[in-house]
Amino acid sequence: MTGDEFAALLDDFTRSAESGDGARFARHFTEDAIYHDYIYGAHRGRAEIAHMMADLFHRDAADYRWEMFDPVCDGEQGYAWSLSSFTSKIPQFEGRRVVIDGISRFVLRDGLIAEYRESVHGGVAMVQLGVEPDRMAKVFRRWSGWLNERPETQDYLARARGSRAGEGK
Secondary structure, three states, X not given: OOHHHHHHXXXXXXXXXXXXXXXXXXXXXXXXXXXXXXXXXXXXXXXXXHHHHHHHHHHHEEEEEEEEEEEEEOOOEEEEXXXXXXXXXXXXXXXXXXXXXXXXXXXXXXXXXXXXXXXXXXXXXXXXXXOOHHHHHHHHHHHHHHHHHOHHHHHHHHOOXXXXXXXXX
């Protein structure tokens, strides 16, 4: 995938996310893709990804906007910085506007997304929503668990200080 093709994929990807059409959004992914969402967790396969977007995210968010900037792609992986915003539909936080920035990582296969991961300032979103500190701490502990359980993290922690992934191969 070229840089221009990746930029076009991201444009349609974010527009489909904004639309709330889960099937349209899921068509950007391979059949066995995994989408790691920082709120709703991991979703595997197009059906789960479509459900996450249409039935979870758009259940909880209105006026959704998502735009990617500065995309880079080597043909197999891509990255982009993003801004997104929404108005909460969750009764406890209804009507509160949230804006967050993040970095997205895409693993690509055959012109589609095989894996999606994001790193966002979720704590910033929670402050804008007015989430209670004790609830934030619970969520942060869950996120810390997800990070520490990842195979990449385990490999990183197992290596000696100063060593790098792939050295000696």
